[in-house]
Amino acid sequence: MATEQEHVEYFQRGYRLYKRGNIGLAMKNFQKALDFHPSGCNLRDKDPLYLSFYGVTLARVKGDTITARKLCEAALRSGQSYPEVFLNLGRVFEEMKEYCKAADAYRRGYRMHRDNLELLESLQRVSPRRPNVIPFLDRNHLLNKVAGKILRRAGRSTA
Secondary structure, three states, X not given: OOOHHHHHHHHHHHHHHHHHOOHHHHHHHHXXXXXXXXXXXXXXXXXXXXXXXXXXXXXXXXXXXXXXXXXXXXXXXXXXXXXXXXXXXXXXXXXXXXXXXHHHHHHHHHHHOOOOHHHHHHHHHXXXXXXXXXXXXXXXXXXXXXXXXXXXXXXXXXX
């Protein structure tokens, strides 16, 4: 049986690998961190960060978005609130091409963690565009671009 320190080390190693872009090795380390977690197989008692990072890497490496989504949602139900859990759920939804759900996850996370710029950037990246200011003209038409910029500067919605 692994010690608590060992499962923490697996998670930290996985996190460093994830941040460096080595998703495959990161997934293996997150899985080991979960396997050695003191709570055994009970997902409810596992660390929400472990669950969500394993989930997002599982989606990206193996394409198992169903299991990944369940892991990230279990992490949210844990009662602990980490911005990374919302980010990882949003990333899983992006893997599923569910951009509106991804935006919802990022929005919920940003409401709770206003200081997290990564949530805000992710939300802005996947949020649906506003409708054209002049609907019968193409989005790239000069009048639509200029009118949109003017209204945005004025702080008005184009919808």
